[in-house]
Amino acid sequence: MPTNVLTVDYLVIGAGAMGMAFADVLVGESTSTIAVVDRNDAPGGHWTVSYPFVKLHGPSNFYGVVSRPMPSDEGTRSLASRDEILHYYDRVMRETLLASGRVTYLPKHHVDVVEPGRRARARSLVTGETTEIVVRKRVVDASYMNITVPAMRPAGFDVDDAATVVPINQLAELDRAPERFTVIGAGKTGIDACLWLLERGIDPDRLTWIVPRDAWLINRELEWQSDGFQPLMKLLVCRSADDVISVLEEKGVVIRRDPDVEPAAFRCATVDTEELVQLRRIKNVVRLGRVRAVGASIVTLDEGTIPTTPETVHVDCTADGLTQKPLKPVFEDGAITLQPLLPCLLAPSAAIAARLECMDGDDEWRNGLCPPVVNPDSSRDLLSFYSLRLERMARWARSPELFEWLVTSRFVTGTGLERMAEPDAQATVSFFASRMEDLLKADAAVSAAG
Numbered sequence: 001m002p003t004n005v006l007t008v009d010y011l012v013i014g015a016g017a018m019g020m021a022f023a024d025v026l027v028g029e030s031t032s033t034i035a036v037v038d039r040n041d042a043p044g045g046h047w048t049v050s051y052p053f054v055k056l057h058g059p060s061n062f063y064g065v066v067s068r069p070m071p072s073d074e075g076t077r078s079l080a081s082r083d084e085i086l087h088y089y090d091r092v093m094r095e096t097l098l099a100s101g102r103v104t105y106l107p108k109h110h111v112d113v114v115e116p117g118r119r120a121r122a123r124s125l126v127t128g129e130t131t132e133i134v135v136r137k138r139v140v141d142a143s144y145m146n147i148t149v150p151a152m153r154p155a156g157f158d159v160d161d162a163a164t165v166v167p168i169n170q171l172a173e174l175d176r177a178p179e180r181f182t183v184i185g186a187g188k189t190g191i192d193a194c195l196w197l198l199e200r201g202i203d204p205d206r207l208t209w210i211v212p213r214d215a216w217l218i219n220r221e222l223e224w225q226s227d228g229f230q231p232l233m234k235l236l237v238c239r240s241a242d243d244v245i246s247v248l249e250e251k252g253v254v255i256r257r258d259p260d261v262e263p264a265a266f267r268c269a270t271v272d273t274e275e276l277v278q279l280r281r282i283k284n285v286v287r288l289g290r291v292r293a294v295g296a297s298i299v300t301l302d303e304g305t306i307p308t309t310p311e312t313v314h315v316d317c318t319a320d321g322l323t324q325k326p327l328k329p330v331f332e333d334g335a336i337t338l339q340p341l342l343p344c345l346l347a348p349s350a351a352i353a354a355r356l357e358c359m360d361g362d363d364e365w366r367n368g369l370c371p372p373v374v375n376p377d378s379s380r381d382l383l384s385f386y387s388l389r390l391e392r393m394a395r396w397a398r399s400p401e402l403f404e405w406l407v408t409s410r411f412v413t414g415t416g417l418e419r420m421a422e423p424d425a426q427a428t429v430s431f432f433a434s435r436m437e438d439l440l441k442a443d444a445a446v447s448a449a450g
């Protein structure tokens with residue numbers, strides 16, 4: 001097979017939300033040449049294979065790239081749809097990245113790094129041809145978070161030949177009405193499946209929802225209001241982690257689906273009031289842990305079984321859209337590994353890393369400004385979720401150049417976080433962060449003691 005050679009300043013592996021946000025800043029803020037390589041045929045990462053009725057679930061202004069507003073930036077209630085997101089990334093690729101004349105885009109190519117930070121090989125998944133990519137500055141790994149959605153892999157449990165298990169994508173392709181539906185999984189995807197079925201008129205009695213762990217849900221209507229900083233200060237009077245969570249619930253910041261069940265998880269899923277009303281209509285909720293196998297007549301879970309039928313459609317919503325990867329420095333010699341710098345907010349995180357890359361300074365300085373964070377998982381992570389938002393803004397204010405860029409960007413404008421540069425706000429934030437940390441330590445000590 002012939003081999004082409006391409007020499008660029010940066011190689012970006014992955015044209016998902018992170019790779020696109022990174023390349024967009026690099027194009028806008030530097031004169032560098034960039035190769036963007038992705039296995040998929042279009043930019044947008046997991047959105048290219050997601051179910052057709054998926055939408056953003058966080059505010060659109062925290063998503064996308066810096067240089068271009070999302071189609072639904074005007075408010076939290078109008079969330080961009082999959083098609084809008086894909087159209088958006090297509091335009092960013094064509095009208096911003098490729099139009100710069102400095103970006104080479106290789107869709108349908110798989111990349112292997114041959115010499116870390118220096119050389120990689122991209123193989124066309126169509127022709128088999130390879131392109132040697134010589135990298136002058138850095139290899140940017142925008143695939144490290146390894147997001148999976150159900151359409152990307154088989155179900156993670158055994159499925160009997162006589163049972164019907166489909167990924168959520170196939171709901172939109174139904175050509176006959178099944179007897180019943182069982183939705184497996186209670187994250188963002190499971191919520192979307194339930195809401196879609198209810199919106200299409202399914203009687204909740206024909207719906208079973210397998211909820212391995214109840215999760216706290218973010219109230220989308222109160223997320224990042226213009227005074228997003230002040231309400232959190234009410235948490236300073238709390239005396240324990242439980243107390244913090246109670247106050248967040250009391251203020252309506254976080255919500256539980258079932259008033260009688262204490263959620264153990266927190267995975268950044270969001271709902272609005274109307275969606276909550278709909279989800280609460282579902283009464284057949286199964287809390288027996290994870291599904292191990294779906295048979296013709298029973299579903300086996302960690303802690304028991306439930307009856308089912310071959311005519312029941314089991315909707316697999318179990319993939320991990322919010323991975324927790326081991327943390328590593330974002331900036332290393334010849335390499336950048338994109339990771340969340342704010343919990344759950346991957347697009348702004350990639351843009352901030354790119355802006356730091358374009359600024360004068362060494363990697364020690366850059367890494368000091370952007371230690372990565374682990375995405376949340378348990379209810380306790382609510383404390384660091386809220387304190388990290390403030391702590392990071394205060395940290396970024398240490399670099400006036402970065403801060404000025406950030407607060408005038410579409411990601412931050414209107415959140416009230418502009419005030420983080422003021423000395424009294426900085427002092428409050430640092431007090432808040434240490435208070436939340438103390439509460440978490442006390443909580444861990446109590447748990448360890450039994």
Ligand SMILES: Cc1cc2nc3c(=O)[nH]c(=O)nc-3n(C[C@H](O)[C@H](O)[C@H](O)COP(=O)(O)OP(=O)(O)OC[C@H]3O[C@@H](n4cnc5c(N)ncnc54)[C@H](O)[C@@H]3O)c2cc1C
Pocket residue numbers: 013014015016017018019037038039040044045046047050054055056057058059062063109110111112142143145146147148149188189320321322344345346347
């Ligand atoms: C259904 C869903 C909804 C979400 N909604 C939101 C939201 O509303 N707001 C929010 O902030 N976050 C949301 N998230 C979180 C999600 O993590 C981010 O939205 C984001 O899209 C992740 O982008 P990414 O670039 O990290 O990953 P991906 O979208 O997975 O992109 C990575 C890309 O890298 C490519 N790739 C990987 N390895 C290679 C290789 N070796 N060679 C070539 N190409 C490679 C892949 O093909 C892929 O296109 C959601 C997640 C899911 C699953």
